[in-house]
Amino acid sequence: MKKIFFTVGPSQLYPTVPKHMKIALQDDIFSLSHRSKTFSDIYKSTAANLRKLLNIPLTHHIFFTSSALEGMERTIQNTVHKNSFHFVNGSFSREFWQIAVGLKKNAQKIEASNGEGYDFTSLTIPKNTELICIVQNETSTGIGVPMHFIYELKKKYPSALIAMDVVSSIPYTTIDFSKIDIVLFSVQKGFGLPAGLGVLIVNDKAIKKAELLEKKNISIGSYHTFPKFLEFEQKFQTRETPNVGAIYLLGRVADDMLTVGINEIRKQTEQKAALLYDFFENHARYKPYVQESFRSKTTIVIAVNGESEKIVSKLSEKGFIVAQGYGKRKDEHIRIANFPSHSLTQVKKLLRAFS
Amino acid sequence: MKKIFFTVGPSQLYPTVPKHMKIALQDDIFSLSHRSKTFSDIYKSTAANLRKLLNIPLTHHIFFTSSALEGMERTIQNTVHKNSFHFVNGSFSREFWQIAVGLKKNAQKIEASNGEGYDFTSLTIPKNTELICIVQNETSTGIGVPMHFIYELKKKYPSALIAMDVVSSIPYTTIDFSKIDIVLFSVQKGFGLPAGLGVLIVNDKAIKKAELLEKKNISIGSYHTFPKFLEFEQKFQTRETPNVGAIYLLGRVADDMLTVGINEIRKQTEQKAALLYDFFENHARYKPYVQESFRSKTTIVIAVNGESEKIVSKLSEKGFIVAQGYGKRKDEHIRIANFPSHSLTQVKKLLRAFS
Numbered sequence: 001m002k003k004i005f006f007t008v009g010p011s012q013l014y015p016t017v018p019k020h021m022k023i024a025l026q027d028d029i030f031s032l033s034h035r036s037k038t039f040s041d042i043y044k045s046t047a048a049n050l051r052k053l054l055n056i057p058l059t060h061h062i063f064f065t066s067s068a069l070e071g072m073e074r075t076i077q078n079t080v081h082k083n084s085f086h087f088v089n090g091s092f093s094r095e096f097w098q099i100a101v102g103l104k105k106n107a108q109k110i111e112a113s114n115g116e117g118y119d120f121t122s123l124t125i126p127k128n129t130e131l132i133c134i135v136q137n138e139t140s141t142g143i144g145v146p147m148h149f150i151y152e153l154k155k156k157y158p159s160a161l162i163a164m165d166v167v168s169s170i171p172y173t174t175i176d177f178s179k180i181d182i183v184l185f186s187v188q189k190g191f192g193l194p195a196g197l198g199v200l201i202v203n204d205k206a207i208k209k210a211e212l213l214e215k216k217n218i219s220i221g222s223y224h225t226f227p228k229f230l231e232f233e234q235k236f237q238t239r240e241t242p243n244v245g246a247i248y249l250l251g252r253v254a255d256d257m258l259t260v261g262i263n264e265i266r267k268q269t270e271q272k273a274a275l276l277y278d279f280f281e282n283h284a285r286y287k288p289y290v291q292e293s294f295r296s297k298t299t300i301v302i303a304v305n306g307e308s309e310k311i312v313s314k315l316s317e318k319g320f321i322v323a324q325g326y327g328k329r330k331d332e333h334i335r336i337a338n339f340p341s342h343s344l345t346q347v348k349k350l351l352r353a354f355s
Numbered sequence: 356m357k358k359i360f361f362t363v364g365p366s367q368l369y370p371t372v373p374k375h376m377k378i379a380l381q382d383d384i385f386s387l388s389h390r391s392k393t394f395s396d397i398y399k400s401t402a403a404n405l406r407k408l409l410n411i412p413l414t415h416h417i418f419f420t421s422s423a424l425e426g427m428e429r430t431i432q433n434t435v436h437k438n439s440f441h442f443v444n445g446s447f448s449r450e451f452w453q454i455a456v457g458l459k460k461n462a463q464k465i466e467a468s469n470g471e472g473y474d475f476t477s478l479t480i481p482k483n484t485e486l487i488c489i490v491q492n493e494t495s496t497g498i499g500v501p502m503h504f505i506y507e508l509k510k511k512y513p514s515a516l517i518a519m520d521v522v523s524s525i526p527y528t529t530i531d532f533s534k535i536d537i538v539l540f541s542v543q544k545g546f547g548l549p550a551g552l553g554v555l556i557v558n559d560k561a562i563k564k565a566e567l568l569e570k571k572n573i574s575i576g577s578y579h580t581f582p583k584f585l586e587f588e589q590k591f592q593t594r595e596t597p598n599v600g601a602i603y604l605l606g607r608v609a610d611d612m613l614t615v616g617i618n619e620i621r622k623q624t625e626q627k628a629a630l631l632y633d634f635f636e637n638h639a640r641y642k643p644y645v646q647e648s649f650r651s652k653t654t655i656v657i658a659v660n661g662e663s664e665k666i667v668s669k670l671s672e673k674g675f676i677v678a679q680g681y682g683k684r685k686d687e688h689i690r691i692a693n694f695p696s697h698s699l700t701q702v703k704k705l706l707r708a709f710s
Contacts, residue, residue, distance in 0.1 A: 005386040010599060018380050025373050030549040031360040033678065066421030066551070067595040069578045076577075095578070102577035188596060194385035196421070196551050196598025222431075222457035223424045223450070240422040241543060243551025243598065244365060323388065 003316075004346050005337075007323045008139050008299050009168060012341040014192030020252040021245075029248050039244060040236035046251030047236070053254050053262055054170070056201060057177050063229040064242055065198035068167045069095065070224070071184030074200060075163045076100045076131070078210035078226040079182070081218055085109070085129040085160070087118055087145075090138035091326055096165065097133070112143070117294035120149045129160045130209070137169035139189070140326035142301030142335065143294045144169060151179045161206050169298050171257060171340065172269045181206045187250055190298065192341035197246035202226060257340060265340050272338050272347045273297040279351050289333060300336040301325070308334045318353045358671075359701050360692075362678045363494050363654050364523060367696040369547030375607040376600075384603050394599060395591035401606030402591070408609050408617055409525070411556060412532050418584040419597055420553035423522045424450065425579070426539030429555060430518045431455045431486070433565035433581040434537070436573055440464070440484045440515070442473060442500075445493035446681055451520065452488070467498070472649035475504045484515045485564070492524035494544070495681035497656030497690065498649045499524060506534045516561050524653050526612060526695065527624045536561045542605055545653065547696035552601035557581060612695060620695050627693050627702045628652040634706050644688060655691040656680070663689050673708045 005012040024030060032039050047062040056062065065071045076084060076099055084105050086097035089112040100107035108126060112118045125132060132153055137144045154162055163182035166173050168189045175183060181203045188195035210226035220226070223239045232239050257265060277295065280288050280302050289301040304311055308324040308331050315322055325333030338347070360367040379385060387394050402417040411417065420426045431439060431454055439460050441452035444467035455462035463481060467473045480487060487508055492499045509517055518537035521528050523544045530538060536558050543550035565581035575581070578594045587594050612620060632650065635643050635657050644656040659666055663679040663686050670677055680688030693702070 003383060003386075005383065007386070007388050010386050010388060010596065013385055017385075021376065021380065025376065028358060028360065030368055030372075031358075031362070031365050031676075033362050033365060034550065066425070066598070069595040070421070073577050073579075099577035102574065102580070104572075104574045186596065194598075194600045195389065195596045196601060217459075219457065219459045222428050222454035224428075225457070240424040241365065241541065241550045243421070243549075243601075245549045246551060246598075321386075 001319045003319050003321055004342075004350070005321045006342065006350060007321055008335050008337045009186075009189035010195050011189060011337045011339055012192060013194070014253045014256065014341045016253060016256045017193060017249060020249050024245055024248055030245050032244055034238065034241050034244055042244070042248050042251060043236035043238075046247050046254065049251050049254035049258060050199070053258055054175065055177070060177050060201050060203045061207070061230060061233050063200040063202060063233060064238055064247060065184075065200050065224070066196065066243065067198045068165060068184055068186040069099070071198045071200040072096045072099050072133075072165070073103070074221065074224050074226070075133075075182050075184065076103050076105060077219075077221045078213070079131045079161050079163070079206055080105050081130060081213055081216075082106050083108070083126065083128050084131045084133060085125050087134040088112070089118070089143050090135070090140035092139055092165065092167070093133075093135035096135060100133070116291060117143060117145060118149070120152065125157055125160070129157065131161045131163055132157065133163050135165040135167075136173060137166060137296050137299060139168040139299050139335075142290050142296045142299045144296035144298070145294065147173065147175070151176065154179045161209060168337075169296065171262065172266055172298050174266070177201075177203070187246065189337070190339050191250060191253055192339060193246060193249050193253060197243050197250065200229070202229070268344060269297055269338060269340070272342065272344055273300065275347055275351065276300045276336060276338060279354070298338050300338055302334050302336070303332060304334050306331045308332065315350070315353055320350050320353055356674045358674050358676055359697075359705070360676045361697065361705060362676055363690050363692045364541075364544035365550050366544060366692050366694055367547060368549070369608045369611065369696045371608060371611045372548060372604060375604050379600055379603055385600050387599055389593060389596050389599055397599070397603050397606060398591035398593070401602050401609065404606050404609035404613060405554070408613055409530065410532070415532050415556050415558045416562070416585060416588050418555040418557060418588060419593055419602060420539075420555050420579070421551065421598065422553045423520060423539055423541040424454070426553045426555040427451045427454050427488075427520070428458070429576065429579050429581070430488075430537050430539065431458050431460060432574075432576045433568070434486045434516050434518070434561055435460050436485060436568055436571075437461050438463070438481065438483050439486045439488060440480050442489040443467070444473070444498050445490070445495035447494055447520065447522070448488075448490035451490060455488070471646060472498060472500060473504070475507065480512055480515070484512065486516045486518055487512065488518045490520040490522075491528060492521060492651050492654060494523040494654050497645050497651045497654045499651035499653070500649065502528065502530070506531065509534045516564060524651065526617065527621055527653050529621070532556075532558070542601065544692070545694045546605060546608055547694060548601060548604050548608060552598045552605065555584070557584070623699060624652055624693060624695070627697065627699055628655065630702055630706065631655045631691060631693060634709070653693050655693055657689050657691070658687060659689050661686045663687065670705070670708055675705050675708055
């Protein structure tokens with residue numbers, strides 16, 4: 001029996017991935033020099049497909065990291081001399097904050113209660129804040145922050161840069177890049193690819209900030225500084241030998257998604273999310289964990305009365321792999337991914353297996 | 356016509372890689388959670404195979420990075436407060452030095468002339484040096500530093516840590532780990548794997564140094580500090596979502612190499628190197644670039660009187676891909692990889708194509 005992975009990342013591969021891997025082997029993609037024209041063409045094509053799919057304007061550059069965590073680290077290193085501010089509502093947003101602390105920044109934070117969104121109305125962020133960091137979709141708790149809250153930040157604090165992690169909501173989330181300076185994610189979630197590649201989308205303003213820090217003789221890192229990223233991106237190369245295969249696969253899958261159409265993907269995501277939440281709203285024992293207005297469409301977290309182990313194991317026997325809760329909520333929750341890799345039919349089958 | 360990649364990395368895939376990729380797809384390796392027991396078993400098995408193959412003692416821990424450059428950066432961050440010392444004889448050893456400069460360390464260096472080794476006899480390294488960095492095999496120039504010179508460093512400067520990059524000589528090079536504190540490489544060269552994974556082998560002494568710096572409130576990085584690496588290695592996990600597939604493939608290829616036997620691999624490497632160097636010693640127009648005692652067995656650099664482009668293109672027509680010289684020596688040199696992925700028969704065919 002072939003399993004279906006509803007885990008929140010790594011997750012089910014996008015259906016076309018095995019085919020593309022086979023072609024990559026045939027075409028010697030894994031043996032290509034990262035200084036060859038063929039590789040530059042791959043970088044160029046992957047970036048172009050991402051631009052089209054996610055509507056990324058030319059004000060923003062597309063860099064490749066090895067993970068979302070690396071994206072967070074490079075962001076802090078390159079844009080913060082002293083003061084960052086963090087929204088924390090789960091393990092990954094906490095990690096963003098901890099990375100700033102590890103890099104000896106004055107990292108302040110606001111925390112949201114369990115399963116709740118932030119109170120944006122009463123919020124004040126210190127005036128000297130250089131970078132505001134927010135995880136738009138918390139994979140650990142299933143909280144999705146509505147984008148208009150994040151856009152408001154830019155209006156209210158125009159001098160600060162805004163960095164947004166969309167690791168488990170992209171490509172579903174529609175982003176107005178004119179209101180966000182830095183966007184980061186990794187590819188093993190919504191893109192349905194093997195883990196080992198991150199994408200870091202950075203605008204000119206953020207790069208200028210890095211250049212300013214560098215001029216002041218403040219360390220902004222070494223081989224992966226924003227100016228280095230930019231220097232190599234201009235020739236569609238990377239400073240290091242990158243995960244060539246993953247950059248290739250990302251380009252192919254983005255192209256496949258363009259064929260389906262991003263609007264269609266978003267519509268399907270919402271249909272599947274509605275199906276999942278409705279099912280658990282009406283379930284006798286299990287309920288959605290997050291209050292309605294902050295519910296993620298892509299990471300569905302269900303409170304299961306401490307029965308997660310039993311559920312995960314029973315579903316696994318039927319060929320469905322779902323995740324337990326994150327960290328200390330391991331027993332209390334199950335987490336179900338709703339990515340473009342998961343078809344409506346598969347979601348229906350999963351829910352039938354529940355009944 | 357199927358091409359053979361004699362490029363110095365990425366290079367020809369190890370012959371078993373396509374088979375292992377197919378199995379990885381069948382067994383859902385790319386969808387596995389990095390927090391699952393199955394992933395821990397993979398980490399454990401890959402580390403065990405590497406230990407056996409390279410004779411790594413339990414004093415040393417095996418961590419995974421995304422590239423050799425990341426290995427260099429993490430090494431500097433975690434072991435140097437102020438003073439590092441670098442041997443520079445090509446582009447990659449220069450990069451190691453530049454990484455230390457970027458991290459605002461007092462990074463001193465000794466440089467070797469083109470195609471020559473270092474003069475170890477007249478060398479003095481400052482007493483306050485915390486870390487000595489050496490690239491044992493320079494992929495850019497084809498210089499291999501004999502190991503006994505490096506072991507001498509440990510004797511002469513016992514208080515400094517020694518970090519050695521063996522990116523293009525492993526697994527050929529035999530390492531006495533009791534004399535080296537940190538060893539780093541990536542997998543797209545001697546291991547014949549797709550690019551996107553680095554290995555960082557670190558002993559307890561180097562980890563203690565990182566802990567000491569951390570106690571003194573000196574930043575040693577964020578998610579990839581030595582203590583964090585260690586904390587996760589103890590449970591055979593990684594802090595970030597890693598390149599799961601690459602860790603799996605590395606374990607499988609290391610296992611295949613154990614079946615062949617490391618001594619056999621080393622013997623074959625020397626046979627093929629002798630064949631290649633002999634051929635060019637006796638060639639009318641092209642000659643080995645490096646003086647005999649410092650010649651790499653795995654990265655053969657040939658001076659070709661500015662004809663590299665012509666040679667590379669003619670060989671390519673016959674299905675053999677070799678590399679031009681590195682950087683400003685692009686036209687002057689060709690570089691031929693001699694990795695375990697390259698069979699004696701293939702080397703013979705390459706040399707016939709030359710005639």
